Amino acid sequence: MASDDRPLALTLGDPSGIGPEIALAAWRLRRERAVPPFQLIGDPAFLEATAYRLGLSVPVAEVEPDDAVEVFPRALPVLPLPSGATVTATPGAPDSANAGAVVESITAAVDLVRAGVASAIVTNPIAKFVLTRVGFAHPGHTEFLAALAAREGREPPLPVMMLWSDTLAVVPVTIHVALRRVPDLLTQDLVERTARIVHADLRARFGLDAPRLVLSGLNPHAGESGTMGTEDRDVLAPAVAALRSEGIDIRGPLPADTLFHERARATYDVALTPTHDQALIPIKTLAFDEGVNVTLGLPFVRTSPDHGTAFDIAGKGIAKPDSLIAALRLAQRLAQSRADTVLPFPVRG
Numbered sequence: 361m362a363s364d365d366r367p368l369a370l371t372l373g374d375p376s377g378i379g380p381e382i383a384l385a386a387w388r389l390r391r392e393r394a395v396p397p398f399q400l401i402g403d404p405a406f407l408e409a410t411a412y413r414l415g416l417s418v419p420v421a422e423v424e425p426d427d428a429v430e431v432f433p434r435a436l437p438v439l440p441l442p443s444g445a446t447v448t449a450t451p452g453a454p455d456s457a458n459a460g461a462v463v464e465s466i467t468a469a470v471d472l473v474r475a476g477v478a479s480a481i482v483t484n485p486i487a488k489f490v491l492t493r494v495g496f497a498h499p500g501h502t503e504f505l506a507a508l509a510a511r512e513g514r515e516p517p518l519p520v521m522m523l524w525s526d527t528l529a530v531v532p533v534t535i536h537v538a539l540r541r542v543p544d545l546l547t548q549d550l551v552e553r554t555a556r557i558v559h560a561d562l563r564a565r566f567g568l569d570a571p572r573l574v575l576s577g578l579n580p581h582a583g584e585s586g587t588m589g590t591e592d593r594d595v596l597a598p599a600v601a602a603l604r605s606e607g608i609d610i611r612g613p614l615p616a617d618t619l620f621h622e623r624a625r626a627t628y629d630v631a632l633t634p635t636h637d638q639a640l641i642p643i644k645t646l647a648f649d650e651g652v653n654v655t656l657g658l659p660f661v662r663t664s665p666d667h668g669t670a671f672d673i674a675g676k677g678i679a680k681p682d683s684l685i686a687a688l689r690l691a692q693r694l695a696q697s698r699a700d701t702v703l704p705f706p707v708r709g
């Protein structure tokens with residue numbers, strides 16, 4: 361089967377969050393917004409009940425993996441969980457009783473992609489604490505998917521989180537870790553490996569011949585020559601020098617506070633930052649509804665909306681499906697990408 365013909369695998373996410381309702385909304389907008397065919401991996405009866413509760417006329421069809429594309433125009437295809445687990449959930453009230461189903465949906469999506477039945481994975485948001493309190497060992501999808509991608513006897517790949525939009529693309533070098541741990545984790549090796557993956561994936565999957573990277577500093581004023589912290593001078597600058605000597609177009613470390621205004625954004629394709637929030641605050645400010653979370657460095661394509669479970673609005677029917685739709689569309693394009701396909705990186709100056 362050609363990659364164009366395969367559906368995307370959409371995970372359940374936290375069933376008490378907005379994932380199920382934005383999946384229903386995305387399906388309703390499939391024609392208007394050219395949403396590519398997807399199948400949700402979960403409990404068909406739960407999706408049906410969610411549609412009913414919200415007053416949405418969405419037919420839900422229980423499918424086999426190969427049926428989704430044919431079914432998609434007329435019904436939301438839902439593939440039951442391999443274990444047959446069912447789901448009950450109260451919107452806005454996360455319950456670790458569903459942790460097994462949430463995790464199983466993710467592993468099933470990876471299995472579908474591995475088997476060549478789905479072209480890419482799109483994940484609905486999970487609440488990390490709901491899973492970790494029942495022993496889930498990974499801080500997020502990004503790290504879990506890398507563990508699932510590991511080949512026997514080999515180190516798992518280094519997963520790289522990129523948040524992408526038409527306005528800005530950003531990569532946090534450290535991801536889900538406490539701020540106080542960042543200086544220790546921010547090694548020259550990590551910066552270099554991260555930048556190499558970003559460079560390679562922007563070329564191979566996003567079709568950019570010569571991606572322009574920048575790296576922000578960790579400290580105020582990128583350390584002000586070592587007077588406000590030494591990591592910028594002693595760790596980040598040598599990483600940039602080494603990467604440049606390999607032919608990677610990267611500048612930095614540059615002061616983070618002046619890296620995200622419009623003229624600065626026109627000078628690069630993607631900004632790498634030492635910490636999670638240095639990267640995610642600007643993109644969620646500029647493009648919250650359109651932003652997509654893409655995991656680079658994996659042997660398969662995975663995207664996700666940029667937002668979380670939004671328990672505060674779950675079940676109210678007001679959650680916007682835009683970021684999920686952007687994630688579905690980007691996943692399809694990346695799965696089909698060839699070297700001659702240039703995705704709209706916004707920031708070409």
Ligand SMILES: NC(=O)C1=CN([C@@H]2O[C@H](COP(=O)(O)OP(=O)(O)OC[C@H]3O[C@@H](n4cnc5c(N)ncnc54)[C@H](O)[C@@H]3O)[C@@H](O)[C@H]2O)C=CC1
Nearest residue numbers: 484485486487488664666667668669670672673679680681
């Ligand atoms: N990819 C994933 O699985 C992600 C999961 N999370 C998880 O989500 C949980 C909640 O995180 P928060 O920091 O509260 O962020 P959040 O993104 O869930 O919510 C932040 C604010 O944005 C609003 N919002 C989010 N998505 C929206 C949408 N589609 N339409 C309208 N309004 C929307 C919410 O109502 C809330 O006011 C956390 O447990 C976190 O771990 C957060 C980000 C990504």
Ligand SMILES: NCC(=O)COP(=O)(O)O
Nearest residue numbers: 500501502503640653664
């Ligand atoms: N803040 C981004 C986020 O939490 C998404 O994490 P992941 O579940 O995609 O690893």
